[in-house]
Structures are given as structure tokens and as C-alpha cells.
Amino acid sequence: MKFRTFQFTYFIFLFLISAGLGFLGSIYYVQHEARFTKSRYSTAAILRTRALYHRLGQAEYQNAHLESQVEELNLKASEFYEDNAYITAQHLAKFVGVLGQEGPGLVITVKDSDKPLLLGDNPNTGIVHNSDLVEIVNELRVAGAKAVSINHQPIVNLTGISCSGPIITINGTRVTSPFVIEGLGNPNQMRKRLDKPKSFLKELQNAGISVEMMPGKVMIPPYSQGLVEDT
Amino acid sequence: MRILAFFLLPVLGLILGIILASNLSFSITEDISVFIAVGLIITLDLLVEGTSQYLSGKFSLRSMMLTYFFNLLFAYFLLTIGHLMRIDLYIALFIVFGIKLFSNLAYISQKFFSKLQF
Numbered sequence: 523m524k525f526r527t528f529q530f531t532y533f534i535f536l537f538l539i540s541a542g543l544g545f546l547g548s549i550y551y552v553q554h555e556a557r558f559t560k561s562r563y564s565t566a567a568i569l570r571t572r573a574l575y576h577r578l579g580q581a582e583y584q585n586a587h588l589e590s591q592v593e594e595l596n597l598k599a600s601e602f603y604e605d606n607a608y609i610t611a612q613h614l615a616k617f618v619g620v621l622g623q624e625g626p627g628l629v630i631t632v633k634d635s636d637k638p639l640l641l642g643d644n645p646n647t648g649i650v651h652n653s654d655l656v657e658i659v660n661e662l663r664v665a666g667a668k669a670v671s672i673n674h675q676p677i678v679n680l681t682g683i684s685c686s687g688p689i690i691t692i693n694g695t696r697v698t699s700p701f702v703i704e705g706l707g708n709p710n711q712m713r714k715r716l717d718k719p720k721s722f723l724k725e726l727q728n729a730g731i732s733v734e735m736m737p738g739k740v741m742i743p744p745y746s747q748g749l750v751e752d753t
Numbered sequence: 754m755r756i757l758a759f760f761l762l763p764v765l766g767l768i769l770g771i772i773l774a775s776n777l778s779f780s781i782t783e784d785i786s787v788f789i790a791v792g793l794i795i796t797l798d799l800l801v802e803g804t805s806q807y808l809s810g811k812f813s814l815r816s817m818m819l820t821y822f823f824n825l826l827f828a829y830f831l832l833t834i835g836h837l838m839r840i841d842l843y844i845a846l847f848i849v850f851g852i853k854l855f856s857n858l859a860y861i862s863q864k865f866f867s868k869l870q871f
Contacts, residue, residue, distance in 0.1 A: 531814040532807045533758055539800045540763035544770025546793045552774075553786050 616669075619678035619745040623669050627740035628709045630658065630716075630723070633700040635730040647729050650699055652685040654731075655692075657722045658703055659683075665715035667705035669742040673697040678745045693747055709737035787843050788832060795824050798850045801857040808864040 551558060555568055602608060615621035632655075635648030659670050659677055670677040675692040677683075682692070689696045705712055713735060716723050727733050799821050806812040828846050835842030 529807060529812050532803065532812050533762055535803050535812075535814050535817055536759070536800075537762045537766045539796060539803065540766030541770040541773070542766075542796050543793070543800070544767035545774045546770075546789055546796060548771045548774040550786070550789050550793060553789070 619669065619676050619742075622676075622744040623706055623742045625706055625740065626709055626737070627667070627704055627706040628662075628712045628716075629736045629738050629740060630662075630703040630705070631700055631732075631734040631736075632658065632703065632726070633732045636732070637730055648731065650690075650701060650726075650731060652683045652690050654722075654726060655683050655690065655701060655703070661716060661722050662703065662705040662712065665705070665707075665712040667707045667712060669706040671704045671740075671742045673702055674743055676742050676745045680745075693745070704740040704742065706740055706742055713737065788829060791828050791832060791843055791846050792825065794847060794850045794854075795821070795828060798854045798857075799824070801854050801861065805857045805860045805864070808861060 552569075612621065616623055632650050634650055637648065639645055639648070655672060659672070662670050672683075672692055675681070675695055675697060677692075684691050686696070689698050690701075691697075715721070716735065718724070723733050723735075799817065802820070803812060803817050806817075831842050831846065
């Protein structure tokens, strides 16, 4: 077999035409894939399914990647939590009151007197004052409370308990009667100390103020005000 | 060498075309699938016609390109008219180009096997 003349352009033509054939044929195949594969689904459904499958695969790949990252970070976190400095910092934060605490303790409810005032009575005697609260906190601390809060306001070293008219301000928040004083610690031990006949709470009770003591689970919230970082 | 090019180049072109089509990711509606089918048969016809012209020694790329262009243009014009008139004119196109294709194929086979001695 021999060709008459060699024409380079014919080979270019051959190449281009077969490229066009491949192009059009593959487009036609993709469009009528359902017919070629005898599927009972339409081409659009097949294409949609394929796209969704592709996206699913991508999502699974991302998921696996993120899971491995989570494992890495968990490992780092466990190392961090086991670190000595972290444990010390936790203890200090609890001691200062920046971190909230939970546990068994004593709940003291102090309420203003319900008795009606008689002529000649001093109205101050039936009211809980800021100084009374300070005394109660002192007594609780002496009795062995590790942390104290009044109406969910933690008492820390920066706390001021001040009187402003009919209400009392603690940590810049106003609290009113009844005062729920929570002390974290051994409830029985604290109760023994506070039930002594000469304790301050007994004096308050004698003045007509209702005082209730209940052992129970207490939650000291974290101190969050006045934590200025750059002073 | 020439024989190798004769068999290798179409395969390379086909692969190139398939890669192009798969990478460009067209979104084709059902309406224009007839256009693609007609384009396919015109391209196939041109391939056979060009080969027969090459074998008879009067091949020119320029005339081939012009033929292809005007064939496509007129075929698509007819298809559009058929679509508007709701007549399946593409059957006429398939018959015409099919007859052309087979006559050219007959010429090619005669050229190929005329030198063979039985």
C-alpha cells in the first residue's frame, strides 16, 4: 500500500477531525448515558446523583481531616491539663474566687423581721444591715468555709459590702432581703460553730431577725467584675 | 512512519477531544442533543471525504474547512427551521450524509484494495 503524495496538512486534518469526533461523541455519550447503560433513571437524575456523590465524598474527606485534627488537639489539651502549672493555676483561681466552685456546704437564709413595729421600738433592730452581713461572713470563714457567696455574689478579697439606703451593695450589685448566704465546706462543722449560744447569728435571732440554716449543695459563682488586666 | 501517523494521530485526537469535553463540563439540555448528533455525523462524513480526497491526491485543508463550516451552518439552519415547523428534518440530514459517507467509503476501499493481489 502506497500513498500517492505526502501531504502534511492531511495529517493535521486527521488529528483535528478526530479531536472533534471525540469531543462531540463524549458530549453525546454523557447526555445519553441513560440510554447507553439501559438505566431506568433520566440523565439529569444520573448527573445530579453523581454531583451529590462527589460532594459527599468531599465532605467525608474533610470530615476525616477534621477528625484527625480533633484527635491532635485533644492530645494537646490532655497534655496541657496534666501540666503542673495548670493545676496550680486552677488552685489559685479557686482560692482567689475567679473560678466558681461547687460542693456540700451550708445555706443560711437571713430575713428582715416580720413583726409589726410597736410604739417606741427602734426600727433598726429588725433590719439586716451591711455590718451584720460582714459579721456573718466572718463567722462563716472562721467556722471553716472555703468560699462564701451572698445572693449569688461571691465574696472575694475585692468585695465590698456597703449600705446604700434600704438596699445593700455587694460587688457593685444591689441585693435585698432575704439574704441567702452560702458557705462551701463541711456543713456539720460549720453548723456546730454557728449554733454556739454566743454566736452572732443567735444574737440576730434574739433581735427578731429570722435565721435559717440548711446543709445542702452550694454553688459559688465565679467573680467576674473588676478584673482589669492592664493596671 | 506514515502508516504510524495514520493510525496514531486519530487516536491521539480522540483522547484530546474526550479530555477537553470532560474538563469543560457542559450543561446541555435535551433540545440541542439533535444538534450534537448532526454535528457528529457531519464530522464523520468530513473525515471519510477528506481521506478519499487524500487518496485521490487532491486534498486541501482549506477546502475541507470551508466545506465543514458551510455544511454545519446549513445543517443547523435546516434543523432550526425544522424545529420551528415541527418537522423532523434531521432525518433528511442523516440520510444525505449517510449516503455521502458510504459512497466515499466505497471509493476508499477500492483505492485500498486495488493494489492487493488476490
